[in-house]
Amino acid sequence: MARNIIVAAAQLGPIQKAEPRSVAVARMLRLLEQAHRRGTELVVFPELALTTFFPRHYYESIEEADQWFETAMPSNETEPLFAAARRLGIGFHLGYAELCEEAGETGRARRRRFNSAILVGPEGDILLKYRKIHLPGHAAFDPARNVQHLEKRYFEVGNLGFPVIRAPMGALPGINMGMMICNDRRWPEAWRVLGLQKAELVLLGYNTPSLNQEGRGFEAHHLRVFHSHLSVQAGCYQNACFAVATAKAGTEDGCELLGHSIIVNPHGEIIAMATTWDDEVITAGCDLDICTLGRTTVFAFEKHRRPEHYTRITSQIGAVDPPVWERKAAE
Numbered sequence: 001m002a003r004n005i006i007v008a009a010a011q012l013g014p015i016q017k018a019e020p021r022s023v024a025v026a027r028m029l030r031l032l033e034q035a036h037r038r039g040t041e042l043v044v045f046p047e048l049a050l051t052t053f054f055p056r057h058y059y060e061s062i063e064e065a066d067q068w069f070e071t072a073m074p075s076n077e078t079e080p081l082f083a084a085a086r087r088l089g090i091g092f093h094l095g096y097a098e099l100c101e102e103a104g105e106t107g108r109a110r111r112r113r114f115n116s117a118i119l120v121g122p123e124g125d126i127l128l129k130y131r132k133i134h135l136p137g138h139a140a141f142d143p144a145r146n147v148q149h150l151e152k153r154y155f156e157v158g159n160l161g162f163p164v165i166r167a168p169m170g171a172l173p174g175i176n177m178g179m180m181i182c183n184d185r186r187w188p189e190a191w192r193v194l195g196l197q198k199a200e201l202v203l204l205g206y207n208t209p210s211l212n213q214e215g216r217g218f219e220a221h222h223l224r225v226f227h228s229h230l231s232v233q234a235g236c237y238q239n240a241c242f243a244v245a246t247a248k249a250g251t252e253d254g255c256e257l258l259g260h261s262i263i264v265n266p267h268g269e270i271i272a273m274a275t276t277w278d279d280e281v282i283t284a285g286c287d288l289d290i291c292t293l294g295r296t297t298v299f300a301f302e303k304h305r306r307p308e309h310y311t312r313i314t315s316q317i318g319a320v321d322p323p324v325w326e327r328k329a330a331e
């Protein structure tokens with residue numbers, strides 16, 4: 001019996017700095033209704049879907065940025081999403097900035113800020129939470145940059161690992177679902193940790209500038225979308241899983257984010273792609289049994305992986321210089 005599920009990427013166009021959460025949520029509700037009319041059972045919204053991509057703005061005190069965070073989930077502004085999902089019987093993924101009181105290393109509770117995402121079931125249960133681990137950009141104001149990218153200033157590194165959960169979704173009693181966020185998709189380690197937990201469906205949102213903001217080096221513009229797709233396609237192929245990668249796109253206060261959200265199958269093929277950089281729903285029917293082929297042949301991890309040779313991956317952070325070859329004196 002095929003294990004089919006219809007998934008959607010609910011891509012969002014730009015959210016301007018002045019745009020309240022209620023406007024973003026209203027747009028998301030329209031996308032949820034549109035996805036439902038197409039028989040969708042799980043909808044993936046972008047990273048930081050409720051507000052503008054605020055890490056592009058510098059705040060001297062990080063508390064000034066707290067206006068962009070959610071202190072409860074659901075909150076008054078997001079409850080309509082949960083209610084609509086329950087009414088429509090649809091699960092959804094939502095990316096948001098999380099502000100919480102939680103014990104840190106010392107054991108004492110303190111204010112903590114994460115770039116987070118949740119997976120919500122069709123009855124409104126929060127099935128899984130993930131906090132972004134690979135935070136790109138920088139923590140201090142960088143005068144060399146055309147636009148700031150201050151995720152390291154406003155967020156802590158996620159402390160929940162890369163979790164996978166098996167939970168009911170659509171008509172299926174159990175699907176192995178995992179999450180990552182934006183920059184995580186560029187790191188094969190993130191995909192492999194999910195793959196080692198038999199993830200069948202990886203959900204991720206992203207906010208990716210369409211142009212290189214570093215003001216260093218040359219990167220042809222067309223490579224931005226190519227690298228985003230390449231990362232997701234490789235991750236899916238090498239871990240025999242599906243993925244839904246959903247953009248927040250378009251020009252926010254003069255800064256352009258790329259769209260071209262995609263849904264990818266375990267062969268690494270793009271099976272649906274957005275063609276705008278605005279609010280747009282793309283859908284695909286996924287036969288999760290396709291994961292089995294890769295998982296039992298080329299990527300049968302238990303047969304072919306050799307972790308004893310991978311120690312550099314977890315013991316090293318940066319790269320080290322290799323030994324230099326020298327001709328050996330004749331013995």
Ligand code: ING
Pocket residue numbers: 136181182183184186206207208209
């Ligand atoms: N954005 C970008 C991303 O990883 C980036 C940052 C863009 C890094 C391009 C490297 C190259 O898609 C977020 N929010 O992570």
